[in-house]
Amino acid sequence: MSPWWQAHSALHPDGAQLSLIMDRLWSPMFAAAVAIFALVAGALGWALLRRRAAAEAPDDPALERGMRWTVSLATACTVAVLLVLLGLDISVSRATSAAPGRDALRVVVTGHQWWWEIRYGDTTSQRGVATANEIHVPVGRTVVLELRSTDVIHSVWPISLSAKMDEIPGKTNSMWLRADRPGVFRGQCAEYCGHQHAQMGFLVVAETAGSFERWLQAQREAAAPPADDLARHGQQVFLSTCALCHAVAGTPASGRAGPDLTHLAGRATIAAGTLPNTRGNLAGWILDPQAIKPGAYMPPSQLAPPDLHAVVAYLETLR
Amino acid sequence: MARCVLLLGVAGVLLGCQDNPPARPVPGGDPAAGKQLLAERGCGSCHTIPGVSGANGLVGPPLDHFARRTYIAGEVINNADFLVRWIEVPQAIEPGTAMPNLGVTEGQARSMAAYLYTLH
16 A cells, blocks of 8 residues: 555656656656756746945946847746756657557546546447446556536546546547556546535456456346345345435446446445445445435435335345 | 632532542443444444444434433333343333344444443
């Protein structure tokens, strides 16, 4: 576990795109800024300490020539530094916006107030994969995110993996990232998008190619039918209470207003990175989401205690 | 003079009232670990619990002053044995309760109870 000041830091890259930006743009700019600050502070100190030559000989032509040279040299250095930084900026921008290779994995990330819909393309005749708030990626492979929005402008920021990119209604943007090591990396909406902008997080789960493929295959499966009476009762409660907004593949539940819950129990968080996915949080969130995320579009549910236990038990079967 | 004595007496009674009742010991319970568990298990999604980050739920009753409450769930006396059992298996204390069984071990329940008993 890294210390908190390194966790999810844009200054400690875990991915190829951010490494490139840090190594080729941020570090040189930082070094240049430090050097220029030191030079300017040094010159200021020298000017404060030296004798006031000008006051003693105001019309000395040699002094006038010296000042002209100094100002010209400083201007030329400033222009040169800015041109070098502009060159770095253009070259890094070209590298980060270059078209990724043909083997890149494509993932559609659609912003909603205030959660992320994640879809993996249907490249075969099999069902496409729909999940939410968790982007699984294979380590070392370039992943292209196709960015859309259904309501307002959001911005996808996988903090330690790549730069941020806006999601704009009516337009498809794209960005790429490549995780260098397995791990779970925090992401965040980076464009103010309304009441619960701050609680619009997501996770990037980077895993080995093999375990990623197993995950993707499992996500393609429909939900297994409930095996015991409690979960069967929970499914009935779900279908009568939740199904207009939430989908569970393999059941009549096909709502698209909220996240697809086909494999909810396999996700680490609920409510877009707001709470750990535990039984207690699930129950509290179902009953009173407005206390946890005021303004969220999920309404409170008044469930009788046996119905609450049943629906939570059913959701826990959705692995 | 008599008035002074009276005032001192009243002040003494008031101060006496403000004294915290003695902490209720929970054998084997670690309040710090319990506080952590209350946050991790999501108790705060339903309960407001002073000192626990994010615990501002309104679904169930607030747990402030828990050490001074007389009953648990309106069913049993508020003592360590009942509280540990209530956290472990709520249905055993109050069949039909909406409070879910969170699958905590007895040891974890002891720590959670120990933290709740720090709330005077």
